[in-house]
Amino acid sequence: MPKADRLSTLRALLSGVRTASLSTLDRGAPFGSMVPFAWDPAGRALIHVSALARHTRHLEADPRVALLVTETDGPGKNPLALQRACLTGTMRKVARGTPAYEAAKALYVARFPGSAMVFQLPDFTFYTLAPEAIHLVAGFGQAFAIDPAELAGA
Numbered sequence: 330m331p332k333a334d335r336l337s338t339l340r341a342l343l344s345g346v347r348t349a350s351l352s353t354l355d356r357g358a359p360f361g362s363m364v365p366f367a368w369d370p371a372g373r374a375l376i377h378v379s380a381l382a383r384h385t386r387h388l389e390a391d392p393r394v395a396l397l398v399t400e401t402d403g404p405g406k407n408p409l410a411l412q413r414a415c416l417t418g419t420m421r422k423v424a425r426g427t428p429a430y431e432a433a434k435a436l437y438v439a440r441f442p443g444s445a446m447v448f449q450l451p452d453f454t455f456y457t458l459a460p461e462a463i464h465l466v467a468g469f470g471q472a473f474a475i476d477p478a479e480l481a482g483a
Contacts, residue, residue: 336480339465342400343414347440348363348364360383369433372459372477372478375456375457377447380454392420394419396415396416397414400412407469419458421458
């Protein structure tokens with residue numbers, strides 16, 4: 330698969346799928362959870378999470394993560410051929426009241442209009458993931474390493 334097609338496939342996956350599996354570390358042990366996410370123009374994943382959630386406590390203690398985005402399975406689909414991308418790196422908290430927070434909020438509410446009411450809750454905050462590595466499976470037998478720098482503008 331040509332490089333341009335790989336990037337196109339990855340961009341379509343990241344813009345078309347709204348939830349991901351977030352893997353965090355709980356005192357060194359892996360922990361998985363589901364999170365809604367948005368993708369920003371700088372090539373970062375945005376999550377909006379509650380301080381009450383286990384994964385948020387894990388992020389506070391150790392911000393290293395893996396975010397797995399997968400094509401939706403369904404009847405007639407080969408599970409081994411589903412498109413998926415694993416993005417790894419370090420989550421960064423976005424401070425409330427900053428321009429970065431307001432930009433994240435606008436992008437997130439555009440993707441999830443029903444989330445607007447959650448912004449009234451004081452325990453929710455944004456984290457961003459600027460991937461340090463991306464592993465794309467574009468289909469059966471089509472696995473590629475993607476340079477995260479190439480996703481800016483995705």
